[in-house]
Amino acid sequence: MDVVTSTTDLVVVGLGYVGLPLAQEASRSGLRVTGLDVSSRVVDGLTSGTSHVDDLSGDDLAEMRAAGFTATTDPAVLGSARTIVICVPTPLSAEGGPDLGAVTSAARSIAGHLRPGTLVVLESTTYPGTTEEVVRPILEESGLVAGADFHLAFSPERIDPGNTAFGVANTPKVVGGLTDRCGELAAEFYGKFVGEVVKARGTREAEMAKLLENTYRHVNIALVNEMAIFCRELDVDLWDAIACAATKPFGFQAFYPGPGVGGHCIPIDPNYLSYKVKTLGYPFRFVELAQEINNRMPAYVLQRAQELLNDAGLALSRSKVLLLGVTYKANIADQRESPARPVARKLAEKGATLVYHDPRVAEWSVNGTDVPRIDDLEQALQEADLTVLLTDHSDYRPKLLAEHARLLLDTRGVMRRADGAAPVPGAERRITAPITREGVEVL
Numbered sequence: 001m002d003v004v005t006s007t008t009d010l011v012v013v014g015l016g017y018v019g020l021p022l023a024q025e026a027s028r029s030g031l032r033v034t035g036l037d038v039s040s041r042v043v044d045g046l047t048s049g050t051s052h053v054d055d056l057s058g059d060d061l062a063e064m065r066a067a068g069f070t071a072t073t074d075p076a077v078l079g080s081a082r083t084i085v086i087c088v089p090t091p092l093s094a095e096g097g098p099d100l101g102a103v104t105s106a107a108r109s110i111a112g113h114l115r116p117g118t119l120v121v122l123e124s125t126t127y128p129g130t131t132e133e134v135v136r137p138i139l140e141e142s143g144l145v146a147g148a149d150f151h152l153a154f155s156p157e158r159i160d161p162g163n164t165a166f167g168v169a170n171t172p173k174v175v176g177g178l179t180d181r182c183g184e185l186a187a188e189f190y191g192k193f194v195g196e197v198v199k200a201r202g203t204r205e206a207e208m209a210k211l212l213e214n215t216y217r218h219v220n221i222a223l224v225n226e227m228a229i230f231c232r233e234l235d236v237d238l239w240d241a242i243a244c245a246a247t248k249p250f251g252f253q254a255f256y257p258g259p260g261v262g263g264h265c266i267p268i269d270p271n272y273l274s275y276k277v278k279t280l281g282y283p284f285r286f287v288e289l290a291q292e293i294n295n296r297m298p299a300y301v302l303q304r305a306q307e308l309l310n311d312a313g314l315a316l317s318r319s320k321v322l323l324l325g326v327t328y329k330a331n332i333a334d335q336r337e338s339p340a341r342p343v344a345r346k347l348a349e350k351g352a353t354l355v356y357h358d359p360r361v362a363e364w365s366v367n368g369t370d371v372p373r374i375d376d377l378e379q380a381l382q383e384a385d386l387t388v389l390l391t392d393h394s395d396y397r398p399k400l401l402a403e404h405a406r407l408l409l410d411t412r413g414v415m416r417r418a419d420g421a422a423p424v425p426g427a428e429r430r431i432t433a434p435i436t437r438e439g440v441e442v443l
Helices: 017-029 040-047 058-066 076-078 100-111 131-142 179-192 205-233 240-243 265-278 283-295 297-311 340-349 377-383 396-402
Strands: 008-013 032-036 069-073 081-086 118-120 151-156 173-177 197-199 320-322 353-357 384-389 408-410 440-442
Touching: 008 040, 008 100, 017 032, 017 058, 017 100, 017 173, 017 320, 032 205, 040 069, 040 440, 058 076, 076 081, 076 100, 076 173, 081 100, 100 131, 118 131, 131 205, 151 179, 151 205, 173 179, 173 205, 179 197, 179 283, 205 265, 205 283, 205 297, 265 283, 283 297, 297 384, 297 408, 320 377, 353 377, 377 396, 396 408
Parallel strands: 008 032, 008 081, 032 069, 081 118, 118 151, 173 197, 320 353, 320 384, 384 408, 408 440
Antiparallel strands: 151 173
């Protein structure tokens, strides 16, 4: 096989929360990296030194550009690449199934410029069989044969936005090749800037690994969410029970209840696996049940909010409700699939007057209506009839909330943490005795 004569070591297709950190780490290793994106706004921003991704700062971009990184909307750059990695979104369609439009579009662009010897890797999360059954035929429209004329592999992204402990370099990288040789070359490529590379048997196993990881989380979050509902009826402190169970040094991993699930992974990825299972003729009941439980949590938050107000002699329809945090997780600006929106929608439908505070979000709307943003947190806590904490940003400390909130519904367990800070991913979450002040409740 002839090896392509390249002027670019790597082209990253899709410069979002997956592609840009990948490009950053590859640049740091000395590779010549170009980013390709369909959005001129994204490319212009990166070129001018403005990052649209939480985990990369302007200084990070300056370092990348100094190392030779460039961004473009011109797919012609694909023709000079030694390796091409596809990092485009894989959302759900309007019918709730996989939407591979961005993947197939990227594959067609690559096919139009593909040269012998190029390594193509798909990182976008998808169902088992996509690399071989969807991407491969499109790439082979170039006249080149996968595994013979060019190399093809799948490597699931493992980016956790806002995680300061684990990034691209120190998170083990799973790779699965269409052939053994494809897998070897993919492992060799990632080994240049990732500390540990794990070789899967093939592309399907690598695709399944990603879905297994997120389905595991999805199901376990649903478990504790359902337990939160009935533990209250049983007069059981679930947060204390979780803290006790977490002291077991084997066989248990702590998950915590919340107002729902958000981000790209948990609400979406398990549906890709469920879709593939349905093609076999039967449902994936665990995923469907977990989806049902997690989707009903906003309604449960509404119920608890109404009860808290009723106990204080207030009606939700005549109350001002302050929402704390509207992103899907702590200390990032990402709002994708945030449970804050369905919670707000249900509160508004019952007539509540809504305002919000979020240090990461300048503007926010629900059902096309702008929700007023509050800057003075202490004053807002004092003026709101009810405060609902939806995202555990580090700004929301127990002492501050306890001193100033008139009524508080804490859906993230902030009032149970020893220091009140948002937990560092991978670190133990410390639980204290509950704050028992009247009008403060934890989900």
